[in-house]
Amino acid sequence: MASEKRGYRTTLPAPGHSEVNLCSVLSLGKDLSKITMPVIFNEPLSFLQRVAEYMEYAKLLKQASLEQTPIGRMQYVAAFAVSALASNWERLGKPFNPLLGETYELEREDFRIICEQVSHHPPVSAFHADSDDFIFHGSIHPKLKFWGKSIEVHPKGIVTVELPKWKEAYTWQNVNCILHNVLVGQLWMEQLGALEIKQYGGANLKATLSFKSAGWNGKDLHRVEGFITDPDKRKLVFLYGKWTEKLCACDPSLYEETIDRIRREAKSPQSSPGHKKVLAKLHSLKVGAFKPSHQDAIDESGNDGEDVPTVDEIAGSITLWEGVSRPANSADFYQFTTFAMSLNEMEPGMGKSLCPTDSRLRPDIRKLEMGDQDGAAAEKIRLEEKQRESRKARKHKKGPEWVPRWFQVGINPHTRQEDWLYQGGYWDRNYSDLEDIF
C-alpha cells in the first residue's frame, strides 16, 4: 500500500457544461442501460470510478475495527454505509458505462480497491477493497427505469464488510434512488427506503435505517434515521442524520424524550404560530423543487401515517460521521467532490504499472475531461463498436463465453447468496493475458 501521503489533483483540466434536455433521447419505461446517451449527459468518470467513491470515508471502517464492542463497531459500519452515498448529492451527470473487462484500481494511504466490469448485459460491477483492518467487497447491478418525470435506480447487489480481527462480517444492500424532474424543472435526487445492516458473528446485531422521502414540504429531505437492535429486537442505539451531511448516534431514551418534548411544545398554544410560520416558510422555499411527484416515493417512505416529529439535534449524541463540504470549484466541474476530482488522475509512476484495462486509459473519458465533447463522443462510439465486434467474434468462433479476469461467481459465506468474489492476484501486476478493450 502507498506509504507516503501525497497531494492528489484537486481540479479537472477543463470545466463541464450546464443545462441539457433529455426529452429527445428517452421513452417511457425504458431500461436506460439499453440506450446510447449523448456524452453531453456524461461526467468524465466511469461507473467503476463511482463505485470506488464508496471509499472516500474508509477511515470509518478503520474506526469500526478499533472499537471494542459489537455496538461500537456496528455504529461505524452504519456510518460508513451512509457516508458512501454522500458523493451522490447533486451529482447529476451520467458516469460512462464500463466496458466488459474494464477495471479500475485505487490505492491510498489506508486501503486499496480493485473494481471490474464482470458483465455487460446486465451491467454488473464487482469490487474488492482491503486494508490492514478490514475487507470490503460486493457487486452492484444498477437498474435504471425511466418513468416520465422521474428515473428510478435500483442498485441491486450485496455488499460485505469483514473485520478479520473480530471475526465479524456485516452485509447490506443499497437503497433505491429516485431522480426527480428529469424532463423539466430542477433535477434532484432522493435515496429512499430501508437499509438493513446485518452483523454476523459477534452479537448478531442489526441496524435498520430508513431513508426518508422529502415529504410535501421538504422537511425530511435526505433524512436518515433508525435503530441498532439486538436479536431480541431491543433498541440499543438511535441513529439519525442526513446522507448528504452526517450521521449521529444517541441512546434511544434520549430520542424518546426529545420526541415527547417536541410534541408537548407543539400542543402548547404559544408555540403553534411560530411552528406554522416555519412550516409555511419551508413550504414556500421547497414545494416547487421537492414535492414528491411519484406515488412510490410516498409509499416507500416508511412513514406509517403517524406524524412523528423530526429531530435535528439531540443533546448527548455523538457524531459518527460528517461529510467534507464540496470544494469551491465543484459547480464548474460536474459537482465533483475533492475526492472525485482525483479519481481519473494519472498519478506519477502509474504509466508503466497500470493495468491496460484501467478506466484511466479510456480515451473517451479522458477527452471529455479535457473538454473535448466531440472527440469524446467519437471515441465512445468507437469503443462500443469494438466491444460489439469482439462479442461477435467470440460467438462466431464458438469459443468460450467471456470470463471475468479477477472475479468469479461464488456463494457469499455470510448471506449464502450468489455473489461476485475476488480471485486474488490483481496486485501482483502481471497483466499479460488481457484482451485489448480500448
Ligand SMILES: CC(C)CCC[C@@H](C)[C@H]1CC[C@H]2[C@@H]3CC=C4C[C@@H](O)CC[C@]4(C)[C@H]3CC[C@]12C
Ligand atoms: C441523463 C441524465 C439525467 C441521467 C443521469 C443519470 C445519473 C444521475 C444516474 C445514472 C446512474 C446512477 C447511479 C447508479 C447506481 C447508484 C448506486 C446507488 O447505491 C446510489 C446511486 C447511484 C450511484 C446512482 C446515482 C445516479 C446515477 C449516477
